[in-house]
Amino acid sequence: MRTEGRELVQRYREARHDATLAVLEGFHTLKHALRFGAEILDVRTRDPAALARLAASLAPDVEARLMGLAELIDDAAFADLSPAPHPTGVMALARRPEVDVTGALAAPGPEPVVLLERPAHHGNIGAVVRVAAAAGAAAVLATGSHHPWHPASLRGGAGLQYALPVARVDDLPASNRPVVAVDPEGEGDWDAVPARSVLVFGSERAGISEALARRADLRLAIPMRAGVSSLNLATAVAVMLYRGQPNRPAPRTSPTA
Numbered sequence: 001m002r003t004e005g006r007e008l009v010q011r012y013r014e015a016r017h018d019a020t021l022a023v024l025e026g027f028h029t030l031k032h033a034l035r036f037g038a039e040i041l042d043v044r045t046r047d048p049a050a051l052a053r054l055a056a057s058l059a060p061d062v063e064a065r066l067m068g069l070a071e072l073i074d075d076a077a078f079a080d081l082s083p084a085p086h087p088t089g090v091m092a093l094a095r096r097p098e099v100d101v102t103g104a105l106a107a108p109g110p111e112p113v114v115l116l117e118r119p120a121h122h123g124n125i126g127a128v129v130r131v132a133a134a135a136g137a138a139a140v141l142a143t144g145s146h147h148p149w150h151p152a153s154l155r156g157g158a159g160l161q162y163a164l165p166v167a168r169v170d171d172l173p174a175s176n177r178p179v180v181a182v183d184p185e186g187e188g189d190w191d192a193v194p195a196r197s198v199l200v201f202g203s204e205r206a207g208i209s210e211a212l213a214r215r216a217d218l219r220l221a222i223p224m225r226a227g228v229s230s231l232n233l234a235t236a237v238a239v240m241l242y243r244g245q246p247n248r249p250a251p252r253t254s255p256t257a
């Protein structure tokens with residue numbers, strides 16, 4: 001590997017531990033980051049022709065910017081930019097936005113905030129961010145050690161962390177929003193969630209902690225057939241965000257991928 005390649009690999013490795021940066025793995029992650037206003041610092045591709053074809057067919061709105069940023073990297077260096085090199089052959093670095101959690105919680109609209117308590121899989125966190133962006137949620141917050149801006153969360157979220165406020169928090173933040181614990185052990189009318197709620201979801205294995213559930217105004221279960229223990233975390237979030245939501249986004253009118 002040439003010296004320039006080694007320096008680049010080092011730069012991408014250090015970025016994985018830098019709280020001001022985002023490592024974007026793969027075409028769709030980069031596409032959404034560009035579309036939702038990320039400040040892109042570096043783009044590398046091992047196959048410019050393949051990237052040009054993807055950009056033309058899936059992201060014509062950002063094609064010119066993306067192709068203007070992309071620089072060639074050799075196969076050996078590309079393989080070392082990530083522990084799991086992306087099959088689309090593109091990687092990028094971007095700045096993380098500063099997220100105003102207090103401001104997001106104070107937003108006056110009816111859209112809910114999603115709070116994940118100690119999620120354990122970056123892929124699940126990403127899937128939650130993706131559906132929250134699609135459904136128009138006000139924010140996604142996560143407690144615990146699995147960060148929603150980790151490269152694997154960004155990959156799972158297809159870079160939609162840039163589409164809404166997404167942040168790690170130490171605990172359920174204080175706000176004037178109703179708090180709803182979404183819990184298979186809950187009860188009540190799961191279709192009657194107050195506007196502006198903070199919807200709290202538990203971790204994949206342990207569920208919602210008793211301490212957090214006690215702080216909720218409501219504890220609601222999504223109905224399930226007898227014998228089924230629970231839904232996947234991201235599936236439960238999707239159900240809650242789309243169930244009878246009066247303010248769900250209108251169907252999109254352009255075919256933008």
Ligand SMILES: C[S@@+](CC[C@H](N)C(=O)[O-])C[C@H]1O[C@@H](n2cnc3c(N)ncnc32)[C@H](O)[C@@H]1O
Pocket residue numbers: 182183184185186200201202203204205206207208220221222223224229230231232233236
């Ligand atoms: C995989 S589940 C956790 C299962 C865990 N063993 C439990 O008993 O809660 C992850 C999270 O998804 C949500 N969830 C999954 N299925 C649900 C259901 N039927 N009703 C309400 N919440 C559900 C809850 O927030 C739960 O903490």
